[in-house]
Amino acid sequence: MENPFESIIERLDRIEKLLVSLVPTEAAMTNAHFNKEILTLKELCSYLELSAxxxxxxxxxxxxxxxxxxxxxxxxxxxxxxxxxxxxxxxxDEIETMAANYTIRNPLKW
Structure with a gap:
């Protein structure tokens, strides 16, 4: 005879998996605004990690x-x-390169 609690637990596990697959994860919601052209204030705050x-x-x-x-x-x-x-x-490195280029182009005149 099958244990009724095991059957209930199995069904609950299946329901939980279905719910998890339906509810967007926080990562998915966070990444959703990366593909948008126009952002709302809330999306921008998340994108820039700044407060409103x-x-x-x-x-x-x-x-x-x-x-x-x-x-x-x-x-x-x-x-x-x-x-x-x-x-x-x-x-x-960029600053040093810019300085070297400047000194090459503008030599000191004595």
């Missing part, structure tokens, strides 16, 4: 590119990526 208040501060000071429609703000992902690239820090 910091993003609001950046928009109020016009430091970050954004679009406003009614009372909502949106961000074009390409503009945000370009904005991030604009603040790229040069490496030590």
């Amino acid at each position: 208040s910091h993003v609001y501060k950046l928009t109020s000071q016009n430091e970050i590119p954004f679009t406003k429609r009614s009372k909502r703000i949106y961000f074009v992902k390409k503009d945000i990526d370009d904005w991030l690239k604009k603040y790229r820090q040069t490496t030590k």
Whole structure:
């Protein structure tokens, strides 16, 4: 005779697996905005790993590119990526190369 509890446990396991497959994981939800062209505030905060208040501060000071429609703000992902690239820090090797090129082009005149 089959144990009824084993049958219940098996059915619960199947139901749990189905539910897990239906509910998007946090990673899937986080990666969903990487493929979008236009981001909401919440998606941008997740993408940049910034707080909403910091993003609001950046928009109020016009430091970050954004679009406003009614009372909502949106961000074009390409503009945000370009904005991030604009603040790229040069490496030590790049600075040394730039300095060497400058001294070659502008020799000291005695």
